[in-house]
Amino acid sequence: MNLNTPGSVVFENVVKKYGEVTALKALNLTVEPGTLVTLLGPSGCGKTTTLRLIAGLEAATSGKVIIGGKDVTHLSATYRAVSMVFQSYALFPHMTVRQNVAYGLTVKGMNKREAAGSADAGLEMVGLKGFGDRLPSELSGGQQQRVAVARAIVLEPEVLLLDEPLSNLDAKLRRHVREEIRQIQQELGLTAVYVTHDQEEAMAVSDRIIVMRNAEIAQEGNPHDLYERPNSAFIADFIGDANLVDCEVISTSDKGAEVAISGQQLLIPNEFNHKGNAKLVLRPHHIQLSDGGEGFEGNITYAAYLGNQVQYTIDGALGPLFVITDITSNPFSTGQNVRISFDPRKARLVAG
């Protein structure tokens, strides 16, 4: 029985059309062996289509899909060394947990006893030792999810695909399971492609994130890059919370951009070379509020006390703003006038 080593995934100008609808516009992407890459984006952006193209469940309209250096564009899913964890888990309800995990091994011709042994080893790896004789319907959601992972990894695939694997779990379990998935991926050195629409989840598990929008890639990079250096208002808003403040770029130099906001001029120290209308990205916790002194004018329209922080909605010179502050002994109350300020080094200019 030939098992595989982690492989890379390369898309060369892959186009996918469903009749008139274009699901992917000439996509190029590369996933390095042994890394976990997340496809992130709102629903309908093409991330699931991309995943299904890697799996071979959809055929590309044009372009090349290369896995582990081999062109698999025309190879059906059956013959690709790729396994997938489905959103619904897709555990076979008429088979025991062990039979489920051993399924891929037995259809490839491994004898039953050997396959059962490998299946048990896989179950042990996901912490389900001793659950082999149960039916999937007798397990909790989190356990079913782990069975699905075990079933995929016992084949030692070149690429492991995960399609929103946590979306059916409750919030507390999600964090736990995503840590487990990340650990297993790193332990085995697997190449993994992970689809989610939850940016926090993406940030937590990924080596690299590919953000998709309208059937193409909007931006890719590691979590830090995407959060700190968004290249568009969409990315800024999608990765973490952001206030997008209208502004005008007056001049640009190697020091940064001279920007006019609400009658004031500021130097924003990041590379930007378009003059005219733009947007300034302000993260909610980068904004300071004070009773008086320097700053833009504002009025608190809503205040929410959350125990570890206070969240404010503010109306004023910069338009509506969402602000998060630490707990102070003396929080602002609704209707109160405040002064708004921020550190220009932490602000970021994007195209308006």
Place this chain on the structure above:
Amino acid sequence: MKRTTGLWLLIGLFGYAVLPWYALKRGFWSFEWVSQFGQQISASALFQVLNFGRFWLAPAGVALLVAAVLLTMNNPVKRSRWTALAALVGLIMTALQGLIIVRGGPQAFGDFFAFGGMENGQLGFGAGAFVLLLSLLFVLTTAISGMGKGRGDAFVVGLIGLIIALVGVFVFFPVVHILIRAFETPDGFSLTAFLPRLFSSDIWGLGCLSGTSCGPGINSVVLAILTGATSTALGLSFALIFTRTDFRAKKLLRLLTVIPIVTPPFVIGLALILLFGRTGAVTGLFADLFDVEKTRWIYGFDGVFLAQVLSFTPIAFLVLIGVVEGVSPSMEEASQTLNANRWQTFRYVSLPLMRPGLANAFLLGFIESLADFGNPLVLGGNFDVLSTEIYFSIVGTVADASGTAILSIALLMLTLGAFIIQRQWVGKKSYATVTGKGDSGRHSALSKGVKTACYATALPWAAFTAVVYSMIIFGSFVKLWGYNNSFTFDHYIRAFGIKHTAHGWRFSGVAWDSYFTTLTISSIAAPLTALLGLATAYLLVRQKFAGKNIFEFSTMLSFAIPGTVIGVSYILAFNFPPIELTGTSIILIIVFVFRNMPVGVRGGIAAMSQLDKSLDEASITLGANSFTTVRRVITPLLGPAILAALTYSFVRAITSVSAVIFLVSAKHNMATSFIVGRVENGEFGIAIAYSAVLIVTMITVIVLLQLLIGRRKLRASDRVET
């Protein structure tokens, strides 16, 4: 891919070079052909070409040879393309020579192909031809999948090809035959004579308005509209009682939906005769009490109408239970919180939501009534409808194939029209309001008026139905109904007697032959029907391919073709080479498979739509191919659907009469046609006794099947994750 092609080529070669090409008189399984090997009558195609000069069989062999040579080609896409071409040419040439060079029947191309072999003609396709055609078909589909079609899945493409070929040969080919014959006139074929004959007053006359009689077309339509409307109204009454009241005997109502399924169609007609015929129980009672004359009113429109409403109300009930339950209780609750009373809620919310469902039930009743053959045959009297006219025109003293074809087309137009309306209009317009969201699950109760109306219509009807069915039991034990009402087992003994003779036990009853034939043929047909139906459902639900809509429509089509039309078309199409099947048991099996296939398809679609598609995809990405996926994942999860398809096709094969009556032969007689024969001779006792035995047989089989397959459940819950 190469291996699959190679395997099919070997099988094809065996069919071409070894097996007898033509159908054999004594049948294939007598194996006489082995000892007669080399004689012209049982020679393989290869010998026919080499020794007997039948050059027109050569293209099939050439196709095999070309495909074999192409196996050496390296470029897979090019190889597939050329192989597909070779196989296609081989298939077409073989089919054409079969259609052109025939012994008798319509020789449409006789003038164009006047060469030596033509005059002598040839026999129908036999085992060799069958194996060869099948192998060429699969070589073709494998090659098509090799060209990257159907996601390169040879199994799926092969399945599609096989089903298209089967439906083409056994549904379209016969129907086309009807069409061709309809253009036939005593002096050749005529296009212009067709329309006047189709719309002639013989069929559509309105004479009944002026005192004579209407044409069978008008009769059929009027009867179908009334039957459809009445059975829908009654069905709605039953459905409302079943879902919206606290009626106690709901289980008995449910039984009402099962019994008709196991009742041969003319049995209700028979029971009505026992009640209302000239010697009927009710007729006699009325004559004694009120001194009215005993009449034969039951023979005619009234009787047929009554029998059809009795037969089809349960079907409407079954459809409407789903419709009534489909109205979400939260809609009704919303209406009531908006201060509507129960009547207003029913009138302005529930009823409008049920409208598409009601239309659907009406159209089903309409189609069933048009296609019904048993009841008009038994009760029709002088009231002619299309389905029986078709029968009499072909078994009458002067068999008029052309006239029969015209009548068939008239009937087909009506049923197809209703079928298309049902699918295009009603089928899509659905207000089904059941959602995943939880609601109280309690439907609002009916207002007093509606409730009273329902009870007042449904309960008497249920009682009447019960009386009708009890007639079947009583009737079979009565010596001579109306004349000599003493208790007897005679009918059963005559039909199912077993005698002890010098040669051991002997089945001496007159019914045994047809009884065994029926059971054998039904139990062969049932699994084939279920297999074909579920395979089609699998393709429709799980696979994407070009022309899927047409594929779906054509597989459902045979549902809309009335049994009589199918029967006629099979006689017209399969009485001659190349496919000569009349008089065999195979034609009976085939007619059941293709008539009942849509039921399997529907059941399969419903069941498969509930299986999460990612189950298949999971299996595929784990390295299983489509065949393994079907075998190990889908089939085990379809247990109940397989059971339903098996049961239903078995029962339908036993109770069917319309198509069968044309196709039975002295050697292979079926129970239903045997019973109809007894009815025509006036032997009601034996007919009813036989019907009772059939009903008991079917119930026994259903229960056995349930015990065998129905027990498998997935422990904790049957729900499949989605």
